[in-house]
Amino acid sequence: MMFFFNFLYRAIRHPASGYVQGINDLVTPFLVVFLSEYLDGSIDSWSISELSSANISNIEADCYWCLSQLLDGMQDHYTFAQPGIQRLVFKLKELVRRIDESVSRHVEDQGLEFLQFAFRWFNCLLIREIPFHLVTRLWDTYLAEGDALPDFLVYIFASFLLTWSETLQKLDFQELVMFLQHLPTHNWSYQELEMVLSRAYMWHSMFNNSPSHLAS
Template sequence: MSSDGNKKQFWKRNAAKVPGSIQHVYGAQHPPFDPLLHANLIKAGNKPPPATPGKPKKATTFQEFESITSDAWDVGDDDDELLAMAAQNLNIEVVMETANKANNVVFPFEPNTLAISPDASFASQGSPYADSRLVKSHSEAPIGSPREDLRKLSWSGIPRQVRPIAWKLLSGYLPANAERRESVLQRKRQEYFGFIQQYYDSRNDEHHQDTYRQIHIDIPRMNPENLVLQPKVTEIFERILFIWAIRHPASGYVQGINDLVTPFFVVFVFEYIEEEVENFDVSSLQEEALRNIEADSFWCMSKLLDGIQDNYTFAQPGIQRKVKALEELVSRIDESVHRHMQQYEVEYLQFAFRWMNNLLMRELPLRCTIRLWDTYQAEPEGFSHFHLYVCAAFLVRWRKEILEERDFQGLMILLQNLPTMHWGNEEVSVLLAEAYRLKFAFADAPNHYKR
């Protein structure tokens, strides 16, 4: 470095993000970073530097520079104290308070007119939540990030009437610019049906017939049966899954991918009907509507799988890593449950593989999966990263039932048939709030998984 000016610039580069500094975890607005609740954290993290009269002495050596700099080189127990304060403040009362408030959030948009802008907020929309912590968190968003505004609003759930367009925006399928949406939709839909014309006739070729046969076998096993067993729906799902497999030879079709079509398909059907889709004859929709639903479902599912494709490549390494991370996390947050399963030789892979492979779709009713995906799409890396904390919270949620089982068979039957059939938004909101608490404590400190 040739000058003192360059030295100063070098040492201060990215000063706000050096290791050891306190950073807000994304999603801290759900529950928001409350100045009253976390007063201790703010005091500990924002101590004003001591005033020094006169011109400060210029650092001539690294040791002198270190002695007058408060950043990543500081040594002490501050991090442990902060973590302890965070754990103390983020207790179950916070989880319940957040979950209850999440159930009462008003989504400030009318159906079919969803347009987001950098200066939209709960306050400007006249929501009763205008003076809440969500508005403060919203105001901290970087200017010019309309999709981030939508993510914040969507974390606590999206009303059914605006969910189709919100999901398309959150997944990145639709641009935030409203003027470009129609042209993008037309182009992507035409592109999908171009794939159909190009590839679908090859489904009976020798090198593709095994893929198509497996898809054809798996679709009738999906839920809800009243929907997927309709011939028109089966035909649509077969096309979507086959085209995706042909265009992604690194993984091809893997069992479990078929389940990921259903939430998108159901949500996009809601654009055209008011009743529940499980009891609706999909073939009664106009042909143009069916084509739109099919193409939109394909592209949004593709966007989802782009972020978790290592779950479905050879040997499924993504799932292996996540199950191992789940085991380590549970051993830290609930040692009794972890030791109980070790005692009866229950391997996490035996039950959690399906949780990762199907994103809990086989464990929850479809209505709960859709609500869960509202938050997954609002979280950065929701399907690939936040899902881990949801699985941990989900497992610990059944600690009483788990500890009551006294043999391997009983534990496996319980873990593969958890009683969630009557779950609704309230249970999912509590689950997500607890998952957020775990993320807050562990997300940026993976070594805290281990003892």
């Protein structure tokens, strides 16, 4: 019910954007953080029934405003046909081509389109791709980028993809699809995530001032 009202209020505030499959994922990190102010122990042991109606209302309001702030800079990600995501997937493809041409060429030779795997990454901001205990660290970076986040996502996701550069080049089309749908991140620690983010910042500093490879 909390998710429903969050999206209802958001639709009223931003009538051009609407609910798309997976957007509920974006509320989850905020919800967990705000619930942790009232509930102790592990997430698996939490019970909403322990909260007062006033606390639930406060959590819902906080989730709404945080989600709105996050999405205000990427409205066209969640409008009809999601053109913002389509544009960033194209930029991701071009950035990967520039950083690691071997991977780019192999993916292309196998007939795999970036849209087939990266659309979900942009839609759900990698929540489904990494262990949940790492999500808040990742989202610290997202929120720190502010309005620049959409373009910086391209660098994060390029770094994420190229974590498996050597592996990807050995796979055929079907194997690529299966691998990218079930990435081996379940044992990741903060160390692996920090490596992804460090590469993203490095590549951003190298390429962001020469954006010809990211032309719309």
